[in-house]
Amino acid sequence: MNVDITNAEAAGITLDGVDKVYRGGVKAVSGVDLTIDPGEFMVLVGPSGCGKSTLLRMIAGLEEVTAGRVHIGDTDVTNKLPQQRDVAMVFQSYALYPRMSVRRNMEFGLRMRGTKAAERKARAAEVAETLGLAHLLERRPAALSGGQRQRVAMGRAIVRRPKVFLMDEPLSNLDAKLRVSMRAELSRLHQRLGVTTVYVTHDQIEAMTLGQRVAVLRDGVLQQCDTPANLFHKPVNLFVAAFIGSPGMNFVSARVEGGRVGFGGLSIPVPEGRTLADGEVILGVRPTGITLPGEGRPALTAVPEVIEDLGDERHVVFPVAAPRVDTDATRAAVDAESADDVLLPDDHARFTVKLPIDVPVTLGEPLELAINPARLHFFDPATGAAL
Amino acid sequence: MSAATLDDTTVPKGQTPRKGHGRIRSRWAPYVTVLKYALLLFFLVFFLMPVYALVVTSLKDPAEVGVDTVWNLPSTLSFDSFATVWPKLQDGLVNSLMLAIPASLISSLLGAANGFVLSKWRFPGADFVFPLILFGMFIPYQSVLIPMTETMSFLGLKGGLDGLILVHIIYGLPLTTLIFRSYFAGISDEIVEAAEVDGAGMLRTFFHVALPVAPPAFAVAIIWQFTSAWNDFLFGAVLTTNRAYWPVTIALNNIAGGQAVPFNEAMASALIACLPTLLVYILLGRFFMRGLMAGALKG
Numbered sequence: 001m002n003v004d005i006t007n008a009e010a011a012g013i014t015l016d017g018v019d020k021v022y023r024g025g026v027k028a029v030s031g032v033d034l035t036i037d038p039g040e041f042m043v044l045v046g047p048s049g050c051g052k053s054t055l056l057r058m059i060a061g062l063e064e065v066t067a068g069r070v071h072i073g074d075t076d077v078t079n080k081l082p083q084q085r086d087v088a089m090v091f092q093s094y095a096l097y098p099r100m101s102v103r104r105n106m107e108f109g110l111r112m113r114g115t116k117a118a119e120r121k122a123r124a125a126e127v128a129e130t131l132g133l134a135h136l137l138e139r140r141p142a143a144l145s146g147g148q149r150q151r152v153a154m155g156r157a158i159v160r161r162p163k164v165f166l167m168d169e170p171l172s173n174l175d176a177k178l179r180v181s182m183r184a185e186l187s188r189l190h191q192r193l194g195v196t197t198v199y200v201t202h203d204q205i206e207a208m209t210l211g212q213r214v215a216v217l218r219d220g221v222l223q224q225c226d227t228p229a230n231l232f233h234k235p236v237n238l239f240v241a242a243f244i245g246s247p248g249m250n251f252v253s254a255r256v257e258g259g260r261v262g263f264g265g266l267s268i269p270v271p272e273g274r275t276l277a278d279g280e281v282i283l284g285v286r287p288t289g290i291t292l293p294g295e296g297r298p299a300l301t302a303v304p305e306v307i308e309d310l311g312d313e314r315h316v317v318f319p320v321a322a323p324r325v326d327t328d329a330t331r332a333a334v335d336a337e338s339a340d341d342v343l344l345p346d347d348h349a350r351f352t353v354k355l356p357i358d359v360p361v362t363l364g365e366p367l368e369l370a371i372n373p374a375r376l377h378f379f380d381p382a383t384g385a386a387l
Numbered sequence: 388m389s390a391a392t393l394d395d396t397t398v399p400k401g402q403t404p405r406k407g408h409g410r411i412r413s414r415w416a417p418y419v420t421v422l423k424y425a426l427l428l429f430f431l432v433f434f435l436m437p438v439y440a441l442v443v444t445s446l447k448d449p450a451e452v453g454v455d456t457v458w459n460l461p462s463t464l465s466f467d468s469f470a471t472v473w474p475k476l477q478d479g480l481v482n483s484l485m486l487a488i489p490a491s492l493i494s495s496l497l498g499a500a501n502g503f504v505l506s507k508w509r510f511p512g513a514d515f516v517f518p519l520i521l522f523g524m525f526i527p528y529q530s531v532l533i534p535m536t537e538t539m540s541f542l543g544l545k546g547g548l549d550g551l552i553l554v555h556i557i558y559g560l561p562l563t564t565l566i567f568r569s570y571f572a573g574i575s576d577e578i579v580e581a582a583e584v585d586g587a588g589m590l591r592t593f594f595h596v597a598l599p600v601a602p603p604a605f606a607v608a609i610i611w612q613f614t615s616a617w618n619d620f621l622f623g624a625v626l627t628t629n630r631a632y633w634p635v636t637i638a639l640n641n642i643a644g645g646q647a648v649p650f651n652e653a654m655a656s657a658l659i660a661c662l663p664t665l666l667v668y669i670l671l672g673r674f675f676m677r678g679l680m681a682g683a684l685k686g
Contacts, residue, residue: 062580082583089584095577099599108595112586156585166584 010039010196011073011163013059018068020054020220028054029220032068039194041187043211045201047243047332051220052200053168059198060166061085072163083112088157089166092173094149096141102128102152103137109160127159130189147178154186158193165197171206183209204244208232216240218332238282238384241377242333247287247315249377251325252349254283261376264321264349268298271373276387282325282379287315289375290353297370302353304363314355316367324349329384445469445654452651468655472642476656478631479638483617484663486548486634490555491612495605497556498563502604503597505564506571507579508589517568523561528621536625546628554626555616563608570604571597606674614664635660 013036020029029051036042044052057063059070061082070078077085088109097105106124115123128134131151141149150170157165171179171186187210190197201207207214208228215225216239224236235241241249254263256276261268261283270276293299302318324347353369361367378387413419440457445468447461504510505517535554536545544550574597582592620636627633639660643653 060580060584062583082580083586083588087584089581091577091581093575093577095575095581097578097582097596097599108582108587109585112582112591156581160585 009073009163010194012036012038012040012071013042013164013196013198014069014071015055015059016069016071018055018058018070019066020051020058020063021066027220029058032217032220032222034215034222034225036196036198038073039196041190041197041199041210041212043199043201043207043214044217045204045207045211045214045243046217046223048202049219050217052202052217054220055217056166056168056198056200059164060087060089062089085164086162087164087166088160088162089168090153090157090170092169094141094153094170094173096149096152096156098141101138101140102133102144102155105141105152106156106159109156113160123159124155127155130158131155146174147182150174150182154189158189161195163196165195167197167199169201170199172201172203179206186210205246208244216243218243218329232286234386235377236386237329238284238327238379238386239329239333241284241379241386242330245286247352247354248334249284249286250290250349250351251282251284251330251379252320252351253323253325253381254281255279256281256378261378266298266300266371268371268373268376271376274378276378280381281387282327282381282384284377284379285351285371285375287352287354289372290351290369291372292355292359293368293370294372297372300369300371302351302367302369304361304365304367305350307361307363309357312357314357314359314361315352316355316361317350317352318367319346320349320351322349323347327381327384441654441658444650445658447651449649449651452649468649468651469659472652472656472659475642476635476638476659479633479635480659480663482548482632483635486551486555486623487613487616487663490552490559490616491609493552494556494559494612495563495567495608498560498565498608499567499598499601499604500593501560501564502567502569502571503593504589505568507574507576507597508592517564520561520564523558524565528558532621532625535622539626545626546632548627548632551622551626551632551634554622555612555619558622559612559615562611566608566611567601567604570601574600602674606671610668610671613667617664 013034015032015034018029018032019027021027032051032055034042044055046052054063058065059072061077061080061084065078068078069076072085072087097108100108103121103124106127107120110120110123124137125134128137131154133148133151133155136144136148136152141152144152150173153170171182174182183206199207199210201210208231211228213225213227214231216223216231218239224231224240226234231240231244235244235249238251242251252263254261256262256270257278259270261270261276261281263283290300291297302316304316304318306315306317308315308317355361379385380387443459443461444452444457446464446466447468448463448465449467451459451461501520505513539545539550539554542550544553578596579592582596587595617634618636619634620640623634623637627637639656642648642656
């Protein structure tokens with residue numbers, strides 16, 4: 001069955017200096033400028049409390065905008081009610097209507113907009129077919145599994161053919177396996193429907209896999225909005241660098257002097273085409289930026305402290321004889337992943353490196369590695385901005 | 388309170404406390420259990436005594452009734468007392484039904500609307516309005532009696548059932564508002580927001596989304612409102628001037644308060660008069676069940 005459930009008119013979204021100040025003076029979102037293209041899949045990501053959900057709810061109209069303007073398409077919707085914005089939202093809790101069957105849940109939005117019964121029925125049937133819910137139409141939400149409920153929530157949004165889909169962590173209540181398959185399904189669905197989608201998540205992997213562009217937020221401020229590749233390779237500041245990537249970027253306090261950067265007895269030439277003023281910097285390198293020894297790459301001797309065997313690759317953690325970087329930005333980024341809060345015996349930095357599984361590694365046995373100079377990142381220790 | 392909840396701190400019969408279970412049992416525990424049950428039984432009997440007297444007396448043959456034989460079981464079952472009082476109560480019963488049914492339904496529905504708006508469709512000043520409504524619960528009947536009758540006669544509503552219904556609806560609102568506000572507060576905000584995004588305004592969200600999940604709250608509110616409207620004597624006595632509109636409580640008072648009324652007739656009328664509230668409780672009690680929200684959220 002190949003019915004038309006695509007949306008004719010995808011609309012872009014423009015946020016123009018949007019602020020949200022809650023009563024009591026808590027500033028949840030400040031000065032966000034963001035342009036989302038028609039048909040784009042935009043992910044808002046950041047640690048909890050960064051304002052990403054608030055921003056989404058302001059697009060939906062569920063939260064008042066304190067200052068700034070919100071446009072959907074060419075319409076200024078800043079002061080419009082959610083009902084008047086032609087957006088559909090998928091909630092984290094799914095928020096299905098408990099006393100209605102799956103069919104009536106999906107038809108509700110159409111019914112409220114005065115769509116005729118016959119068309120409602122046809123559209124609900126189409127969407128149910130696409131989502132594999134056709135045999136469940138007469139059931140109540142209580143009789144569905146978590147994954148099925150999630151699909152119903154999705155179907156309820158799709159059936160409306162809205163200008164914009166808004167999704168607030170829709171996959172976070174599914175178990176890990178189902179989440180991965182629903183992620184792929186979401187991507188396919190977006191390709192097929194072509195509806196502008198704004199998707200909120202705290203999970204940077206979900207953000208990177210789903211988003212055509214990803215907007216990283218911290219404390220209500222937009223840090224960087226770019227393609228996943230650019231976020232990964234060209235983070236604009238320490239926070240974005242630390243937040244994106246798993247395992248996270250390795251940081252160490254280093255010193256630039258005469259075209260070379262040094263830390264822990266190592267001295268690496270500043271990569272070609274980069275000019276750095278002499279002084280303290282924070283040096284960052286991704287776990288994949290450290291490799292097995294190669295030609296022309298500065299060598300590094302690592303004594304493995306922790307070895308994590310993942311089957312097809314190995315994560316090796318080793319200490320570096322230079323001070324650890326512990327700033328607000330790196331801490332905020334790591335808190336989101338709620339990990340890495342390990343008690344370390346000293347204040348030396350720890351590097352993580354990804355190695356192929358066939359490289360033999362033994363705890364405590366020195367291992368020769370090399371740093372890829374092209375993969376180095378430099379940050380200003382005072383501001384955290386990329387240099 | 389059920390015996391089971393009291394019992395769960397003690398060891399089940401025939402079992403010794405398991406090691407490592409965390410609690411040390413006193414060797415007096417079994418005696419304490421026996422004592423608890425004895426105490427419960429005592430209070431049970433104590434509280435059921437009047438009910439026993441009521442039922443037994445109403446079923447006795449008029450000749451058998453007397454102060455010294457109150458605790459005796461009837462020698463033969465007789466429904467004569469019921470037959471005697473029925474004609475005197477009939478009109479009152481009908482009036483009370485005509486009063487209590489609309490009063491409890493309308494009061495509950497309005498309370499549901501209030502509760503919904505105060506918990507899920509907040510407006511500026513809601514935190515001020517709610518305590519104000521709640522305050523109505525603490526105003527004693529007697530203190531409003533005179534202004535109320537004045538108002539009702541000014542409105543031309545004194546004397547009949549309509550005025551009495553109105554008074555009961557208004558007097559019920561604080562409590563029904565409280566019941567529904569608490570009930571709706573327990574419902575996820577996201578469901579209301581989903582309806583909003585889906586295009587439903589306040590009224591349609593109320594009718595399509597909130598009301599369908601509210602039967603448990605309706606059961607509580609209706610039982611309470613029905614009972615209090617049914618049992619009310621004061622408002623009925625003041626506001627109904629014509630005996631044609633007397634609710635059953637006043638009819639009952641006239642039977643029991645008359646000169647040398649036989650006990651059996653008083654008891655039979657009391658039993659008849661209290662049956663509808665019991666019936667409402669039994670019929671609506673099953674809506675107390677939880678689980679109407681099942682499946683709405685992640686689960």
